[in-house]
Amino acid sequence: MSFEYEYPRAATAVDCVVYGWGDGQLKVMLIERGNETEEGQWALPGGFLKENETVENAAKRELREETGITYVSLEQLYVFSDPNRDKREHVISIAFIALTKRVTHKVKAGTDAADAQWFPLDDLPSLAFDHDEIIKVARERLKEKARFQPIGFDLLPTEFCLRDLQPLYEAILGRKLEKRNFQKKILGMGILTNTGKKETNVAHRAAELYKFDKKKYRAKLKTGFLFSI
Amino acid sequence: MSFEYEYPRAATAVDCVVYGWGDGQLKVMLIERGNETEEGQWALPGGFLKENETVENAAKRELREETGITYVSLEQLYVFSDPNRDKREHVISIAFIALTKRVTHKVKAGTDAADAQWFPLDDLPSLAFDHDEIIKVARERLKEKARFQPIGFDLLPTEFCLRDLQPLYEAILGRKLEKRNFQKKILGMGILTNTGKKETNVAHRAAELYKFDKKKYRAKLKTGFLFSI
DNA sequence: GCAAAAGTGTTTTGAGTACACCCATGG
DNA sequence: CCATGGGTGTACTCAAAACACTTTTGC
Numbered sequence: 001m002s003f004e005y006e007y008p009r010a011a012t013a014v015d016c017v018v019y020g021w022g023d024g025q026l027k028v029m030l031i032e033r034g035n036e037t038e039e040g041q042w043a044l045p046g047g048f049l050k051e052n053e054t055v056e057n058a059a060k061r062e063l064r065e066e067t068g069i070t071y072v073s074l075e076q077l078y079v080f081s082d083p084n085r086d087k088r089e090h091v092i093s094i095a096f097i098a099l100t101k102r103v104t105h106k107v108k109a110g111t112d113a114a115d116a117q118w119f120p121l122d123d124l125p126s127l128a129f130d131h132d133e134i135i136k137v138a139r140e141r142l143k144e145k146a147r148f149q150p151i152g153f154d155l156l157p158t159e160f161c162l163r164d165l166q167p168l169y170e171a172i173l174g175r176k177l178e179k180r181n182f183q184k185k186i187l188g189m190g191i192l193t194n195t196g197k198k199e200t201n202v203a204h205r206a207a208e209l210y211k212f213d214k215k216k217y218r219a220k221l222k223t224g225f226l227f228s229i
Numbered sequence: 230m231s232f233e234y235e236y237p238r239a240a241t242a243v244d245c246v247v248y249g250w251g252d253g254q255l256k257v258m259l260i261e262r263g264n265e266t267e268e269g270q271w272a273l274p275g276g277f278l279k280e281n282e283t284v285e286n287a288a289k290r291e292l293r294e295e296t297g298i299t300y301v302s303l304e305q306l307y308v309f310s311d312p313n314r315d316k317r318e319h320v321i322s323i324a325f326i327a328l329t330k331r332v333t334h335k336v337k338a339g340t341d342a343a344d345a346q347w348f349p350l351d352d353l354p355s356l357a358f359d360h361d362e363i364i365k366v367a368r369e370r371l372k373e374k375a376r377f378q379p380i381g382f383d384l385l386p387t388e389f390c391l392r393d394l395q396p397l398y399e400a401i402l403g404r405k406l407e408k409r410n411f412q413k414k415i416l417g418m419g420i421l422t423n424t425g426k427k428e429t430n431v432a433h434r435a436a437e438l439y440k441f442d443k444k445k446y447r448a449k450l451k452t453g454f455l456f457s458i
Numbered sequence: 459g460c461a462a463a464a465g466t467g468t469t470t471t472g473a474g475t476a477c478a479c480c481c482a483t484g485g
Numbered sequence: 486c487c488a489t490g491g492g493t494g495t496a497c498t499c500a501a502a503a504c505a506c507t508t509t510t511g512c
Contacts, residue, residue, distance in 0.1 A: 002233045008280045009238040012321060051237045052312040052319055079305055079323050083281040090281055092241060094308050148377075163491075181475065183492075188473095204489045205482040392464075410502060412465075417500090433462040434509035 010081070010090040014059040015046030015131065017077065017095065017138035018069060021155040022103035025120045026171050028135065031066050032115040033128060037088055041128035044135070045069075045116070046093070059096045067116040072098040073154050078137050085130045095134050097141060099154035146172045150191065150227045153212035159195055161207035162186065169229055177229075189227065191217040239310070239319040243288040244275030244360065246306065246324065246367035247298060250384040251332035254349045255400050257364065260295050261344040262357060266317055270357035273364070274298075274345070275322070288325045296345040301327040302383050307366050314359045324363050326370060328383035375401045379420065379456045382441035390428055390436035391415065398458055406458075418456065420446040 018029035030042045045066040049058045056074060063069050074096050081092040103118060119125065124135070145151055152168050153160075166182050186192065193213045198206035217227070247258035259271045274295040278287045285303060292298050303325050310321040332347060348354065353364070374380055381397050382389075395411050415421065422442045427435035446456070 002235060003237045004231045004233050005238070005240075006231060007240075007277065008232045009234070010241055010278060010280075011234075011236075012239055012241060048236065049239060049310075049321075051239075053310075054312070055308055055310040055321065076308055079284055079308060081278075081282075081284040081323075083283070092278075092284065094310075161491090178475070178477090179491090180477085180493080185474085199491095202490085203484050205484095205491045207491055390464090407502070407504090408464090409466080409504085414501080428464095431463080432511050434464045434511090436464055 010092050012049040012055070013046055013091050013093045014049060014055050014062060015044040015093050015095045015134060016059050016063050016074070016098050017044060017135055018063065018067070018072065018098040018100060019121075019138075019142065019155065020100050020103035020118055021168055021171075022118065023120075024167055024171075025122075027103060027118040028121055028124065029067055029069065030117060030119050030125070030127070032117075037086075038128040042119075042125045043128035044095075044131045055094045056096075059094075059098075063098065069098075069100060069102075072100045073151075074098050077134075077141055080130060080134060082130065093129075093134070095138070097138050097145075099151060101155060101157055142172060143174065146229065148226060148228055150212065150217060159197065159209040159211055161199055161209055163199075163207050173229065185229070189220075189225075191220060191227070239321050241278040241284070242275055242320050242322045243278060243284050243291060244273040244309075244322050244324045244363060245288050245292050245303070245327050246273060246364055247292065247296070247301065247327040247329060248350075248367075248371065248384065249329050249332035249347055250397055250400075251347065252349075253396055253400075254351075256332060256347040257350055257353065258296055258298065259346060259348050259354070259356070261346075266315075267357035271348075271354045272357035273324075273360045284323045285325075288323075288327075292327065298327075298329060298331075301329045302380075303327050306363075306370055309359060309363060311359065322358075322363070324367070326367050326374075328380060330384060330386055371401060372403070375458065377455060377457055379441065379446060388424055388426065388438040388440055390438055392428075392436050402458065414458070418449075418454075420449060420456070 020027045020029065029045060031045050033039050033041050033043050045063055046059070047062045047066070049055060053061070055076075059074055063072070075098075077095040077097045079092060079094055083090045085091065085093070121139070124132070126132075127135070142151075146169065152165055152172070155168060156164055162183050165186065166177055166179065169182070170177055191213055192210040193216075195209045195211055197209040199209065200206065249256045249258065258274060260274050262268050262270050262272050274292055275288070276291045276295070278284060282290070284305075288303055292301070304327075306324040306326045308321060308323055312319045314320065314322070350368070353361070355361075356364070371380075375398065381394055381401070384397060385393055391412050394415065395406055395408065398411070399406055420442055421439040422445075424438045424440055426438040428438065429435065
């Protein structure tokens with residue numbers, strides 16, 4: 001079967017930069033390409049847009065199919081359209097950033113992917129296509145975004161302590177933060193709820209566990225509040 | 230002539246939300262569609278991606294062809310990919326935001342455009358496709374972007390006075406600013422150069438003319454400086 | 459000289475910074 | 486009872502906000 005058009009068309013693909021947080025490091029999910037172009041190379045999860053599908057749905061679908069990852073926050077990152085970015089032909093890629101809480105969940109290689117694995121952001125293998133470029137752009141975006149949007153909570157478990165949050169922000173922003181001021185700022189925003197629970201299995205005073213309160217956050221937004229680190 | 234592919238492909242288009250500043254108002258450039266789908270409707274300048282062309286170049290080309298606008302700052306806005314956004318078939322649109330200094334320049338309708346015209350942002354005609362949605366997203370982006378990036382200077386002539394800059398920012402941000410504090414903040418940033426020249430033809434004390442100093446701005450950025458209004 | 463808008467001084471407030479300290483817990 | 490890290494108090498600094506004032510210019 002084949003499809004005919006009056007004018008030439010570039011193929012449309014989606015690629016996802018999936019961030020996770022584990023072992024005190026930012027991580028990115030990569031797949032090892034199966035029986036296709038650039039076989040055996042590590043690459044971002046992604047694939048071609050199907051008929052009558054939004055790019056958002058394509059990204060969700062590919063992520064599920066190739067890595068088993070499902071509930072994540074997805075956001076458009078950038079469009080990469082250099083005619084030579086894919087050796088085969090002109091393929092434009094709509095890149096997405098995804099944030100996930102579950103770095104330890106079972107990752108399952110699927111369709112088109114020989115393997116799927118988390119890699120520390122600062123120790124990545126060589127990548128297929130222009131995916132190193134995509135990751136570079138994504139890294140910048142993550143940093144910018146973290147300054148003014150509460151994305152830290154998307155990378156941590158639902159309940160977390162401030163001792164978990166601070167190193168995460170330090171990793172994203174690439175600089176040290178002062179404990180006291182970080183705590184005052186975050187708690188002072190009034191967008192966290194104290195669960196009353198405490199950390200367990202630590203050899204010192206247990207930290208309190210908080211939850212991000214999306215309702216409070218949205219309400220504050222409407223009154224001109226700006227999250228800012 | 231026709232083009233055949235193994236799988237179905239959506240068509241790729243680009244659309245530009247071009248902002249201008251004139252008569253104390255934010256304006257958007259629209260074209261009246263010629264001999265095509267939705268003929269006679271007003272729409273954003275844009276069109277289909279050509280073979281081996283980046284989306285950025287396509288946007289530049291369409292802008293030139295349809296409106297005669299050339300040197301502008303262009304930036305990716307968002308990808309609109311609802312399968313029903315175009316009645317004909319699945320067309321995904323890569324939308325761009327463009328800023329231009331020259332609201333009064335000669336606008337020339339060209340290929341595929343019966344007419345091209347500036348419209349005040351708050352008094353737009355009904356639009357083809359999902360272009361009202363695109364403009365809505367662009368409006369939000371402009372506001373966000375203006376908070377932390379010096380885009381105001383892209384909308385004003387190279388030389389301008391603070392009296393011009395302030396109402397522009399008030400229009401973009403949708404709120405009044407205090408004269409003294411605005412001036413202190415902008416000049417305090419150290420990214421403007423006083424040209425030594427003054428306003429002319431005003432019936433009161435002439436304001437000093439400034440230039441945005443891109444070099445100074447870039448240098449400051451490296452030292453951690455953040456533009457912020 | 460008067461109207462109009464440019465341009466400047468100054469106080470108050472609150473957030474960000476830096477540093478020092480007390481508290482709870484496991485071993 | 487001590488090491489470890491959680492949690493708190495507070496002085497200092499500086500930018501943002503609010504408001505009042507002086508200066509320049511055309512008519």
